[in-house]
Amino acid sequence: MVRTAEIGIIGVGTAGSMALWQLARRGVEVVGFEQFYPGHALGAAGGDTRLCRIASEGHEFIPMSRRARPLWRELEAESGLSLYDACGGLSIGQPDSAPICKVTGNAEAFGLPHEKLDAAELRRRYPHLPVQDGEIGFLDSEAGQVKAQVSIVAATDVAERAGAKILRGCAVSDIRADEDGVRFRAAGEDWRVRRLILSPGAWANAFGAAMLPAVTIKRVAVYWYPLRNAGLYRPDVFPILERQNGEGFFYAWPCIDGSTLKVALGQGIGLETIASPDGFDQSLMDGLRPRMDAVVAEYLPDVIPVQIRHAVAIDGYTGDGSFIFGPLAGAPNIIAMTGLSGHGFKMAPEIGRQAAEWATRGEPSADMLKMRA
Ligand SMILES: Cc1cc2nc3c(=O)[nH]c(=O)nc-3n(C[C@H](O)[C@H](O)[C@H](O)COP(=O)(O)OP(=O)(O)OC[C@H]3O[C@@H](n4cnc5c(N)ncnc54)[C@H](O)[C@@H]3O)c2cc1C
Numbered sequence: 042m043v044r045t046a047e048i049g050i051i052g053v054g055t056a057g058s059m060a061l062w063q064l065a066r067r068g069v070e071v072v073g074f075e076q077f078y079p080g081h082a083l084g085a086a087g088g089d090t091r092l093c094r095i096a097s098e099g100h101e102f103i104p105m106s107r108r109a110r111p112l113w114r115e116l117e118a119e120s121g122l123s124l125y126d127a128c129g130g131l132s133i134g135q136p137d138s139a140p141i142c143k144v145t146g147n148a149e150a151f152g153l154p155h156e157k158l159d160a161a162e163l164r165r166r167y168p169h170l171p172v173q174d175g176e177i178g179f180l181d182s183e184a185g186q187v188k189a190q191v192s193i194v195a196a197t198d199v200a201e202r203a204g205a206k207i208l209r210g211c212a213v214s215d216i217r218a219d220e221d222g223v224r225f226r227a228a229g230e231d232w233r234v235r236r237l238i239l240s241p242g243a244w245a246n247a248f249g250a251a252m253l254p255a256v257t258i259k260r261v262a263v264y265w266y267p268l269r270n271a272g273l274y275r276p277d278v279f280p281i282l283e284r285q286n287g288e289g290f291f292y293a294w295p296c297i298d299g300s301t302l303k304v305a306l307g308q309g310i311g312l313e314t315i316a317s318p319d320g321f322d323q324s325l326m327d328g329l330r331p332r333m334d335a336v337v338a339e340y341l342p343d344v345i346p347v348q349i350r351h352a353v354a355i356d357g358y359t360g361d362g363s364f365i366f367g368p369l370a371g372a373p374n375i376i377a378m379t380g381l382s383g384h385g386f387k388m389a390p391e392i393g394r395q396a397a398e399w400a401t402r403g404e405p406s407a408d409m410l411k412m413r414a
Pocket residue numbers: 051052053054055056057074075076077083084085086087088090091092093211212213214240241242243244245261262263353354355356378379380381382383384385386387388
């Protein structure tokens with residue numbers, strides 16, 4: 042017997058969960074297939090939180106990132122869960138440093154709301170942060186942080202309440218498209234759907250290059266340090282921090298657990314290419330701990346420079362940071378949304394919204410036409 046549904050989603054992770062929510066709220070019959078369970082930490086969503094910075098995005102992603110902001114609030118309202126902190130994002134560095142040049146250039150090009158702070162104003166507003174003479178601050182007032190795995194659980198809970206079905210522990214294979222729809226195998230059963238959304242994240246290569254462009258799989262590390270005075274780092278007083286340091290820049294996230302600060306090194310430090318996403322190594326890369334400890338000791342004086350936790354998650358990267366997003370060549374009833382390249386979380390509800398519009402109307406969005414699959 043062949044089981045059927047109007048729309049299928051393969052991979053109910055970051056992007057897939059948002060498409061599921063967006064389709065279910067439109068009353069569309071949709072089934073999500075997830076090899077593990079929504080909200081797991083074995084893919085791209087591990088590590089508690091995600092930066093939602095606008096001004097630091099690439100030009101083609103700034104409008105998508107801005108359109109996602111109200112959707113995070115809608116997901117909060119529908120799920121009853123607190124997901125998004127509108128904490129703002131602060132970049133600190135020399136005026137000619139790469140991070141400062143990027144955010145100021147984008148703010149001018151897109152008319153983004155922001156504030157520029159000189160060293161004296163930085164010291165006045167954030168007295169616990171060391172600031173050198175000549176450094177400036179750029180405050181991206183539209184930036185925020187979002188709880189990652191919790192958001193996926195929120196989207197799937199809301200979707201299931203609205204009638205969506207999720208098959209957990211159900212890996213999909215053998216996808217074949219024809220003129221009327223798409224067939225595939227899932228947990229020993231044959232399925233047929235009218236349209237298919239393919240959102241397998243770092244598992245994209247398992248479907249073969251004939252179906253999906255290949256992605257490079259990278260594992261990415263983030264770390265936590267204990268706080269002396271957690272009140273200084275609450276999301277209502279401390280923005281996401283991007284700070285120039287001796288060898289580049291680093292990030293710090295506002296504290297959400299009341300006792301630790303999450304940090305990471307920028308410029309690809311803490312990223313490692315791996316061959317397969319299955320059972321990936323969750324240990325910390327060699328030599329990272331002392332480098333991060335030294336940065337914390339120098340730039341975050343209220344943080345105890347003794348790393349107490351780390352997380353490693355994986356994502357699929359394209360060569361140029363663009364997404365694989367749109368109908369597949371030769372299979373117009375399938376869209377791919379993968380290869381989100383280390384910066385897709387903030388846009389996930391908007392990616393899901395565009396996928397839902399495509400699934401119901403059959404027309405690719407302007408963003409899909411720009412990116413293609
Ligand atoms: C450590 C880290 C930090 C990051 N920080 C940020 C940030 O600050 N801001 C930001 O915007 N982005 C950030 N990103 C990027 C962002 O998290 C990812 O781009 C995004 O989560 C990718 O979503 P996805 O849906 O493609 O993958 P996933 O969320 O991994 O979802 C893919 C899903 O497909 C399932 N699946 C795969 N194959 C099959 C199959 N055959 N059958 C059934 N199910 C299948 C998987 O189990 C998984 O659940 C970060 C990424 C990492 C790793």
